[in-house]
Amino acid sequence: MGARRFAFLGLVVLALVYPLLVAGLPVYERLGALVLLGAIGASAWNIVGGYAGQVSVGHAVFFGFGAYSAVVVYTHLGWPPIAGAPIGMALSVLLAAVIGVPTLRLSGHYFSMATIAVAELVRVLSSTFEFLGGAQGLGGPAMPRTVFDLSFLSATPFYYIFLAVLAFLLGLTWWIENSRMGFYLRAIKDSERAARSLGVSAGRYKLYAYMLSGAFTALAGSLYLCMFGFVDPESGFGILISVKMVVMAALGGAGQLFGPLVGAMILVPLEELSNSWLGGRGAGLTFVLYGAIIVIIARFLPSGLLSLFERRPEAPKAKPGATNVADGHAD
Amino acid sequence: MLIEARDVTKAFGAFKAVDNASVSVEEGDILGLIGPNGAGKSTFFNCLTGDLPVTSGTVTFGGTDVTRLPPEARARLGLARTFQVPLTFESMSILDNATIGALMRHPNAREARAKARDVLQKVGLGPLADQPARSLGTPGRKRLEIARALASEPRALLLDEAMAGLTPTEVREAIELVRRIHDGGITIVIVEHIMEVIVSLARRVVVFHQGREIARGTPREVTSDAKVIEAYLGRRRVHHGDAT
Numbered sequence: 188m189g190a191r192r193f194a195f196l197g198l199v200v201l202a203l204v205y206p207l208l209v210a211g212l213p214v215y216e217r218l219g220a221l222v223l224l225g226a227i228g229a230s231a232w233n234i235v236g237g238y239a240g241q242v243s244v245g246h247a248v249f250f251g252f253g254a255y256s257a258v259v260v261y262t263h264l265g266w267p268p269i270a271g272a273p274i275g276m277a278l279s280v281l282l283a284a285v286i287g288v289p290t291l292r293l294s295g296h297y298f299s300m301a302t303i304a305v306a307e308l309v310r311v312l313s314s315t316f317e318f319l320g321g322a323q324g325l326g327g328p329a330m331p332r333t334v335f336d337l338s339f340l341s342a343t344p345f346y347y348i349f350l351a352v353l354a355f356l357l358g359l360t361w362w363i364e365n366s367r368m369g370f371y372l373r374a375i376k377d378s379e380r381a382a383r384s385l386g387v388s389a390g391r392y393k394l395y396a397y398m399l400s401g402a403f404t405a406l407a408g409s410l411y412l413c414m415f416g417f418v419d420p421e422s423g424f425g426i427l428i429s430v431k432m433v434v435m436a437a438l439g440g441a442g443q444l445f446g447p448l449v450g451a452m453i454l455v456p457l458e459e460l461s462n463s464w465l466g467g468r469g470a471g472l473t474f475v476l477y478g479a480i481i482v483i484i485a486r487f488l489p490s491g492l493l494s495l496f497e498r499r500p501e502a503p504k505a506k507p508g509a510t511n512v513a514d515g516h517a518d
Numbered sequence: 519m520l521i522e523a524r525d526v527t528k529a530f531g532a533f534k535a536v537d538n539a540s541v542s543v544e545e546g547d548i549l550g551l552i553g554p555n556g557a558g559k560s561t562f563f564n565c566l567t568g569d570l571p572v573t574s575g576t577v578t579f580g581g582t583d584v585t586r587l588p589p590e591a592r593a594r595l596g597l598a599r600t601f602q603v604p605l606t607f608e609s610m611s612i613l614d615n616a617t618i619g620a621l622m623r624h625p626n627a628r629e630a631r632a633k634a635r636d637v638l639q640k641v642g643l644g645p646l647a648d649q650p651a652r653s654l655g656t657p658g659r660k661r662l663e664i665a666r667a668l669a670s671e672p673r674a675l676l677l678d679e680a681m682a683g684l685t686p687t688e689v690r691e692a693i694e695l696v697r698r699i700h701d702g703g704i705t706i707v708i709v710e711h712i713m714e715v716i717v718s719l720a721r722r723v724v725v726f727h728q729g730r731e732i733a734r735g736t737p738r739e740v741t742s743d744a745k746v747i748e749a750y751l752g753r754r755r756v757h758h759g760d761a762t
Contacts, residue, residue: 367621367630374607374618381605384567385670386593386622442609 198445202350206343214463217342222455223349224410228428229435229447230356231403235396236433237441238360238369240376241291244429245302248286248309249279249401251423253408255313258325258418263318267335268327272409276402283401284394291393294379303426310424324419327412337413345414352410353448356403361444372396376442404432427473434477437484440491449492454480519578520545520674520705521566521597526575528561535561537729538575543674548696548706550720550737552713554750557726559709560602563678566707567599568592580673594622598672602679602709604659606651612638613647615662619669630669637669641695657688664695674705681715693718713741725749 209215228250235241256275257268290301314322331338339345363369371392374382379389412418435454440446461472488494521543528536536558543549551559564570566577568589576585584592607615616634617627624630638644641661646654654662660680667675677696681689689712696719700706710716716723717737725733725740727749733740740746
């Protein structure tokens with residue numbers, strides 16, 4: 188326990204001082220912010236995909252809702268993009284309910300496929316709406332008008348904004364994890380039938396998790412727009428967005444509080460490096476990279492990297508004997 | 519009557535797995551459901567718990583019509599069950615498994631944990647509470663299923679072949695456990711293959727064969743019933759002299 192607390196404190200301190208360590212190195216300032224943004228998206232996914240075990244591969248739909256809400260309030264109303272975040276979150280909760288009620292009944296791969304289908308449908312539809320900029324997409328404010336436009340010369344302010352959002356999200360997830368809802372989500376993941384036999388309204392809890400997850404994914408989308416200032420159907424609703432969230436969470440450890448953050452700390456730098464080394468030629472390589480990682484996780488690390496540091500049950504040698512007590516000789 | 523099933527039929531296509539079965543269980547009773555493989559007793563059991571919707575007929579629990587209620591709603595009314603093949607929450611500790619049951623009446627996780635620990639102590643899993651549930655073998659898992667169900671503080675506990683796969687010693691211990699649970703004021707319905715279990719536990723027995731009830735009574739009456747013997751062992755072929 189002591190070592191874990193130490194590692195946790197170390198991580199917090201590192202997160203707080205990181206921009207100071209890389210001050211004056213824009214590439215690394217940007218990289219830090221991108222890691223945190225990836226971690227926000229993957230941690231949001233983790234609520235329904237990791238804890239509840241409902242593997243959505245269509246979370247881009249919420250990300251896109253968030254990104255487009257932010258840019259639309261700027262383009263059509265002249266508001267600062269961040270003002271679109273609550274709208275995107277609210278719409279995503281609504282959308283999650285609409286998608287979730289029929290699809291969360293599906294189990295395993297069927298649910299995953301349904302979520303892909305919805306996201307792809309929305310991506311194709313989004314390119315046909317002039318209102319959303321069509322296939323060209325929409326851009327945010329070119330020049331900052333007020334501080335609320337969140338347009339900065341360096342990535343460091345974004346870094347701290349993202350860090351605050353991630354801290355809040357992880358705090359909320361931690362709270363859920365230790366409340367009845369967290370227990371119930373894990374139970375549903377392990378055996379929905381057993382959970383229901385113990386009074387768990389599985390359908391309702393899965394839906395709650397899906398809506399909450401969707402809302403925070405939308406927030407990640409809005410934050411993305413604030414930083415990049417531009418979104419089109421591919422960067423908003425593209426399937427790669429969904430896949431990234433799944434792979435980051437799975438790499439670190441799905442259903443674990445810090446799993447998505449660990450995954451993002453590895454994947455985002457890897458992606459940025461491969462992009463800068465290979466330039467435009469490497470664009471397709473991202474998919475190859477993700478494919479390889481999926482294969483490796485599935486084959487060797489189904490519970491993610493964090494499982495390597497999991498505490499072993501105390502006194503493993505006593506296990507066979509102890510099991511006998513339960514099986515045969517307990518009174 | 520605590521549990522009352524009236525004219526329950528469960529059909530899968532043209533095949534009636536349960537055909538017009540009516541069974542009622544009084545508060546405080548121990549009822550045994552027996553029958554050879556494929557007799558429909560597990561299907562009937564799942565109609566009582568809500569895991570399978572009935573094709574026709576009604577099920578009431580504690581005076582409430584639960585025919586259309588999902589399993590979780592029946593559980594909240596106090597109808598708890600175990601599964602024939604244990605459905606353990608594999609990723610959790612033994613304590614957390616029991617906590618899931620306890621959370622139904624104790625929404626606060628801390629209180630639920632305390633309740634779960636208490637119940638594990640009662641079924642003899644107390645010393646193992648913090649071990650991962652996947653470290654348990656079949657007998658331990660069956661015990662854990664019972665603990666989980668008890669932690670939800672039920673009025674009735676439905677046991678689906680809770681003793682299949684246990685050694686004779688383990689069966690005796692399990693019978694003892696079920697007796698203690700019953701003494702604690704919980705009504706028991708037990709589906710079982712093992713005659714010893716039924717004879718030593720049940721006050722009343724209903725025998726199923728090919729989806730229909732063919733006999734009911736005390737265990738002694740039922741085991742000497744010609745139709746029951748025939749259902750289990752097959753008809754003696756008088757003219758050919760060979761029972762196989």
